[in-house]
Amino acid sequence: MIYLDNAATSFPKPESVYLAMDHFARTSLANPGRSGHRMALASERVLDDTRHLLNTLFKGESTDRWIFTLNCTDALNIAIKGLVNDGDHVITSDLEHNSVSRPLQALAKAGRIRLTRVASHEGYLNADEVIAAITPETRLVALTHAANVLGTIQPIEPIAQAVRAAGGFMLLDAAQTAGIVDINLSKMPIDMLAFPGHKALYGPTGTGALYVGPRVNLRPWREGGTGGDSSTVTHPEIMPYKLEGGTPNVLGLAGLKAGLEWVIERGVEVSRLHEVALLQKVVDWVAEHSDHWAIGGAWDPTRHVGALSLKPPEGIAPSELGAILDTSFAVAIRPGLHCAPYIHKRLGTFPDGMLRISPGPFNTPEHIDTFLNALAEITDGLI
Ligand SMILES: Cc1ncc(COP(=O)(O)O)c(C=O)c1O
The missing domain is CATH 3.40.640.10 (Type I PLP-dependent aspartate aminotransferase-like (Major domain))
Structure with missing residues (x-):
């Protein structure tokens, strides 16, 4: 996994x-x-x-x-x-x-x-x-x-x-x-x-x-x-x-x-920098696919921890993506509202929510590549 x-x-x-x-x-x-x-x-x-x-x-x-x-x-x-x-x-x-x-x-x-x-x-x-x-x-x-x-x-x-x-x-x-x-x-x-x-x-x-x-x-x-x-x-x-x-x-x-x-x-900052560097790959991928994908909130790596939410393409539910990532690609992420409904209302992503990715100290750039390739494969043909 x-x-x-x-x-x-x-x-x-x-x-x-x-x-x-x-x-x-x-x-x-x-x-x-x-x-x-x-x-x-x-x-x-x-x-x-x-x-x-x-x-x-x-x-x-x-x-x-x-x-x-x-x-x-x-x-x-x-x-x-x-x-x-x-x-x-x-x-x-x-x-x-x-x-x-x-x-x-x-x-x-x-x-x-x-x-x-x-x-x-x-x-x-x-x-x-x-x-x-x-x-x-x-x-x-x-x-x-x-x-x-x-x-x-x-x-x-x-x-x-x-x-x-x-x-x-x-x-x-x-x-x-x-x-x-x-x-x-x-x-x-x-x-x-x-x-x-x-x-x-x-x-x-x-x-x-x-x-x-x-x-x-x-x-x-x-x-x-x-x-x-x-x-x-x-x-x-x-x-x-x-x-x-x-x-x-x-x-x-x-x-x-x-x-x-x-x-x-x-050291505290070591982990933050590692996780933000992994998320930067996701942010770059979203920028390349900005016709269909967007990130929630602004991206400022100096004021960010290792959590990032993605708005999926129109018509694709975050919960469906989460289930396919789990069952077909063995990738665990968290779709939905993340116990925080007010910010989803503010961002217009209520009630379906977004797809949250949060790497940790033991994740590698290859893990992020696998996740991004899986996203591309799942959504290919749907958009
Ligand atoms: C910002 C924030 N506050 C509080 C909590 C609640 O933490 P716990 O599940 O340990 O009660 C969480 C859990 O995700 C959280 O992200």
């Missing part, structure tokens, strides 16, 4: 991730922090080391500001629902994944918040337009760092500075950038950073993280055992345990730890 669906989840993982999980599962898969024996301590150490690596990579305030989550959706929901109060104003954009749009839309529909959705232009937000939407009631600005449909990296820094100056909180959805784009929390005033462990940090599914900056005090929705102090009648207030309850996915986190080590050793 030629896997070009890394924006959904990365595959394959670096070999060290498989080895780390196998070793951990066979030697140390005890309940972290609960029992005090050496296996429990080894398990706890994986959590500590992983928090340390996250803090090193993203330059957060301290390791205890990092909480582990099930995925990015979980992290975003903990952040949004733990922060906003009735009557707040919240700003978001039309580029967002449903894991941001839906919780906010539900709060707005229930009459609990006032929601402003700022429109993008060819896949990019205009920072001034977002900043102009900030009011004294704006408590939260929740934006994606890179659009998952289009791969376009957003101008977050000036927005985050304006949000901070206005006394609001900035939540950044880094699902498509963590591990691919440099994010320096010591320089950027981002209050909460959410991402999955299973995309460009190369952990397994079932992993994710939320950074909760020192200005933020989130209400937890999950209370229970933390493995530490069992004597108090209510959930501990101390971070990170305040926002973590129950046995964590420590096996998955053993994999994430190895993935983080791999990313730190390889």
Whole structure:
């Protein structure tokens, strides 16, 4: 299989991730922090080391500001629902994944918040337009760092500075950038950073993280055992345990730890440049076939991650193309709306969507050639 669906989840993982999980599962898969024996301590150490690596990579305030989550959706929901109060104003954009749009839309529909959705232009937000939407009631600005449909990296820094100056909180959805784009929390005033462990940090599914900056005090929705102090009648207030309850996915986190080590050793920008170079081949092919094909959004390789969507020729459904690529050519891509309906409406590709290609660090130029030759073969005769 030629896997070009890394924006959904990365595959394959670096070999060290498989080895780390196998070793951990066979030697140390005890309940972290609960029992005090050496296996429990080894398990706890994986959590500590992983928090340390996250803090090193993203330059957060301290390791205890990092909480582990099930995925990015979980992290975003903990952040949004733990922060906003009735009557707040919240700003978001039309580029967002449903894991941001839906919780906010539900709060707005229930009459609990006032929601402003700022429109993008060819896949990019205009920072001034977002900043102009900030009011004294704006408590939260929740934006994606890179659009998952289009791969376009957003101008977050000036927005985050304006949000901070206005006394609001900035939540950044880094699902498509963590591990691919440099994010320096010591320089950027981002209050909460959410991402999955299973995309460009190369952990397994079932992993994710939320950074909760020192200005933020989130209400937890999950209370229970933390493995530490069992004597108090209510959930501990101390971070990170305040926002973590129950046995964590420590096996998955053993994999994430190895993935983080791999990313730190390889360097973040290396992967982005590799993926963008592969996508450049696709962009060039589309330019040669522009009578029938187009890309979604603008192409600026300096502000792009490794995801790109194609508008197929008139009358050919992206879902059909996706199925033929899979069954006849063993190529995995993602057709459809990519959990982001607002941007497809904006681009006029709703409801059929587009064809998204997202290479990863192990893809080669030959993989892209196979994909493009397959597209030409499928559509030859139909157009
Ligand atoms: C921009 C963005 N945000 C959030 C998510 C949700 O991530 P998860 O599937 O880990 O919950 C995704 C997943 O594709 C995404 O691309």
